[in-house]
Amino acid sequence: MFEKSTYINRRKALKSKGLKGIGIFLGNNESPMNYRDNTYHYRQDSSFLYFFGLNFPGLVGIVDFDSGDDYIFGDDVDIEDIIWMGTQVPLTENAAKAGVHNTAPFTKVFDIVTKATASGRKVHFLPPYRGENKILLEKLLGTSSLVVSSQASLELIKAVISIREIKEVQEVEEIKRACKTGLQMHVTAMRMAQVGTWEQKIAGTIEGVALAGGGMTSFPIILSQNGETLHNHDHSQTLKEGKLMLCDAGAESLLHYASDFTRTTPVGGEFTQKQREIYEIVLAANNKATLLTKPGVTYLSVHLAAAEVIAAGLKELGLMKGDVKEAVAAGAHALFLPHGLGHMLGLDVHDMEDLGQINVGYDNEVQPVDQFGTAYLRLGKRLKPGFVVTNEPGCYFIPALIDKWYAEGINKDFINFDKVNEYRDFGGIRLEDDILVTDTGSEIIGERVPIDPDEVEEIVQKG
Amino acid sequence: MFEKSTYINRRKALKSKGLKGIGIFLGNNESPMNYRDNTYHYRQDSSFLYFFGLNFPGLVGIVDFDSGDDYIFGDDVDIEDIIWMGTQVPLTENAAKAGVHNTAPFTKVFDIVTKATASGRKVHFLPPYRGENKILLEKLLGTSSLVVSSQASLELIKAVISIREIKEVQEVEEIKRACKTGLQMHVTAMRMAQVGTWEQKIAGTIEGVALAGGGMTSFPIILSQNGETLHNHDHSQTLKEGKLMLCDAGAESLLHYASDFTRTTPVGGEFTQKQREIYEIVLAANNKATLLTKPGVTYLSVHLAAAEVIAAGLKELGLMKGDVKEAVAAGAHALFLPHGLGHMLGLDVHDMEDLGQINVGYDNEVQPVDQFGTAYLRLGKRLKPGFVVTNEPGCYFIPALIDKWYAEGINKDFINFDKVNEYRDFGGIRLEDDILVTDTGSEIIGERVPIDPDEVEEIVQKG
Structure with a gap:
């Protein structure tokens, strides 16, 4: 206490x-x-x-x-x-x-x-x-x-x-403790990301790391080489050469404060060129979002700015086309990023979700957006010092969604479906940090979980 | 399935x-x-x-x-x-x-x-x-x-x-799989039983072993150097020289069948003479119970036979006195063994406890005994081939219970309270196996978790 x-x-x-x-x-x-x-x-x-x-x-x-x-x-x-x-x-x-x-x-x-x-x-x-x-x-x-x-x-x-919603200094310290255990969980998972390893073995082992740290996991672990399946708690596969392992996991501190990180690791320790290109785009979106996060801005605006980074990157790779701002306004990025940038974090991993996400993430000024993708943003309202939020952009290739959009011609002016189809078996990448809104900007809480692609490769290769 | x-x-x-x-x-x-x-x-x-x-x-x-x-x-x-x-x-x-x-x-x-x-x-x-x-x-x-x-x-x-209650062959095979993970959990705990280690670190790590095996733990782990506190889910202490670590833990198989083992390990890897003497008595009670377990006998009679082994051993050490059979009939052994010998095991660790322990463990022929100690026996009825049961005798020194019995003169003809008081800080020992009632007798399911005191010491010492 x-x-x-x-x-x-x-x-x-x-x-x-x-x-x-x-x-x-x-x-x-x-x-x-x-x-x-x-x-x-x-x-x-x-x-x-x-x-x-x-x-x-x-x-x-x-x-x-x-x-x-x-x-x-x-x-x-x-x-x-x-x-x-x-x-x-x-x-x-x-x-x-x-x-x-x-x-x-x-x-x-x-x-x-x-x-x-x-x-x-x-x-x-x-x-x-x-x-x-x-x-x-x-x-x-x-x-x-x-x-x-x-x-x-x-x-x-x-x-x-x-x-x-306004975290006390001592609460941020508790979250930092949860982040420390979370970091150990993710580094352990990276080390285990070898060809032929059973996903459940990794998920179970890192849950043990959380428990050995004194808390539970802060939510059911997502760990899968099918990271494009967003609501995926299946860990039944063995890791295969050339796949990406997406791990979304966090711990609770002794006082039950949460951490929540996602990292995406190349199985066996080497990104393919395609993987590294998408990884760099998601990383750029993550870094941009941390930079923009500060008191007075809405998290909706940060979400849209991150979406623009994704759209611009995908345009450069030939997967999207047309004007980037127009594409994001039309929601075309949501084919690749169909979820929100993040949510509040505290005693709950989706902090206060039991009190109603609309009450937590929105207010009279900022109302939820009724557009596929951004509609799933859990936190849209104006940020205040002391907010702790997750920053978790991603880029996924979801065959069922690609087929639906193609069949229905959704956002066809902004998507190169031919090119997108070359990525059908890509999977997905998400990179998530926990950040504190300070008086003047924002900062990552605790030591950052390894995110540089070279460093991640090295951790896997060392095993 | x-x-x-x-x-x-x-x-x-x-x-x-x-x-x-x-x-x-x-x-x-x-x-x-x-x-x-x-x-x-x-x-x-x-x-x-x-x-x-x-x-x-x-x-x-x-x-x-x-x-x-x-x-x-x-x-x-x-x-x-x-x-x-x-x-x-x-x-x-x-x-x-x-x-x-x-x-x-x-x-x-x-x-x-x-x-x-x-x-x-x-x-x-x-x-x-x-x-x-x-x-x-x-x-x-x-x-x-x-x-x-x-x-x-x-x-x-x-x-x-x-x-x-009658387990199919394929169910016994599933229990055997749960036992295999349970064995790994216990050997891991023994290896970690070093002076200065946080109990929760061990409990969390072995829960991770269960999860990495694909199942959950089959019940909340008991792991404590205060093994005499029977309903103890506190893991907050660090292990101290000269104490015993009691660990009661098991896993579920992929199909949700349970294992349930208890082992008691000397912190740091060496039993004191007192500890080894009591350990040998509990081990003898455990082995005797497996020998006696067969179709047609009541588990109540096996429980009482194990209690006699405990009472005879404690008499030899000078902790009990008088006629052993009379002492057990009077319930005097329950100062040291205040719980039952075991319970059914299957899809639940206390199999079918949701259906009512009295319905599972007793019938018209064998009714629960209303005497402190034996009253807590979960399974009393006549055994049939295909029953899977736990065999878990123990010996504890519970200061609050010792004081109560001494103050009230309970079973004073069978207890040497002066001698007992020399063991007030002893803690407790329990040794638990999972056994199958066969057509002719009983057998331990799977490879036995290390139980020989020399072998246990060696595992801890190797670390």
Whole structure:
């Protein structure tokens, strides 16, 4: 945990947002794999962690916006259980570490919520994403678990986002720790990128690197020589000569802050000329995006600038044609870059995605763009100092998409389909860094994961 | 998957159990970590896997016990999604692999269940253990997610257990594969058991070994120099000279069969005399239990025989006194061995625990024993060829338990508390193998994880 003043100050900031009534923060419980007591690695809810700090199951936190009081509800371990579990810290003592002095057994949370609703006070809660918490809200509020998500408080959502989106210095330090483990994961993967190696062996080994560092992976690892399949969690192939291994992976720090990197490595350690040309274009787009990222600019504009670098590079190779700006305005680059440049990063790898991507990434000024490709940009709004974002341009050759565009004549004025077809088995390249928006610009967090193509080749070749 | 005849035969066996009405088998969905789309490793429900074989989310299987028909409900991937996910096999084709020819979109499951209940047919289902499936049953049956677990069908539970408890030869082969990865995990842990190493580094690394083998761990790893704390998932300490590292860990095979081993290793590679003496006693209990395990005997009797070996050994060391058989009958050994000898192993590490331990481990003939220690025995009933069970005796010195028994004079005629107090900081030893009940006796599955104390010392010393 951070110092208790951290949690007191965060809740103070939340109380200053003008909400009335009470705010419920549900902690996460254990999550069963194949029976109730066989559980996954415990993961606390991020907003609970942010405002209440305690990293174990069975808790609900409540903020009373009218009185200013904070509460934590949970049960102490039975005396008998100490024989099995060893000495346990009582809840009062744990809650005090987060600066909370009102604690009570778990069932008492029903009293406070019932009392609040009975007296007509507003009860705010965040959208639940786990079944057990939907059922708990059903019990607490007398609503149905089937519709409770739609009853979440937009007012509380917006207040939480406005605080969590600006990272404290100590949070950036935690992200830096997650990045350090992430770097080890990626270098390990590069070393293992040899012909004949099973993808799962690499993915499993680098997940072990994350776990040995003390955290989990921050999201399910993508590791595939079919990097063009964007939603690909299959690791069943063995690496083949001449292919590219795309690895998108990150770790959590001990305090559950995330890193998120992507690197693309030539299997066996040597880029072909075609691969190196595309790699250099994606790298140029990545570097350009870091340069442009600074307070006051919209991330939508940075996304489009990166898209222009990709389009210009592909035009030079003969894959695209026509005016680059016009091509990007028409969305022609999205044949090759059909996703967004990046997203916020923090306690969640897609930070606060549970609160709604539109609430996190957009606002009244910058609205989502309804065009294939840019529509998938998770963060469009104007950047502020303290934002931590990912910068992850890519270039992919997706046969199903190429065929669709060709058949339907989509953006045919900007695409040389004949040339594009020469790249059908290319795969895909993505290069992703985690960057901090500073007062004057932006900086890569921690030591950069090797990205220079010569250096990457050397790491693979050394093995 | 196994051959489709496997699944057809298993469902045929189920249909021969005399049930009427329909049986619902809910598959598992993705399980969210910190937001809906950030999920843990996917784990299918074991009974669904057993009878329907398909290892992906979004499915419900139904067996009509009256007509003999089987159904799988689920949705095919959208054409648009193929761009992101690559080519997908249609549900009809997947279902055919399990010998099921009736498939329909997911929502159609509501029709078949509604029709069955409306016509007064019995609707059987197994106890749900995940919140999302409780909510689904609420929707399907018009009951409440809060009480649905108590409405599960004991008839279906008993029928499923009677089939799943006898392992097919191909299932034993899968368990053997899980054991092979488990062996690698334990040898890796032994090599890392050096003074000053962080427990989490070892636990994380061996979880990586499981993942690199293609499966998950079969349960959360226990790895601690405080092995006496039985429910201990804390890995925060660094290993100290003179301590024992207890590691209880196993892997899943590609088809999700489990292994489950415990070994206890001297940190730095040399047992003290005290440690070696206790180790030899636990090892003798383990070997005795394997010898006694055969068809026709109850596992309760094997448990008690292992307890006698422990008690006799401790008497020889002066820790216990009096008649060994009387001591075990009185439950005095449970100060040192407060848990059961073992449990069934299969698709789940505690096989079928979701169906109720009392249903799995006991029957009309052998009922649970209401005595501290033996009360925690998960499997008591008479053994049959094809059972796979764990054999995991242990010996622990739990200060809180010692103090309680001393204060309350529990079993004081059989315990030398003065002598016991000399072992207060000993920790604990457990030695666990996975064994198959054969037609004539039992055998350890696969290559035995190193257990000879000299061999274990050598592995640590080689590092």
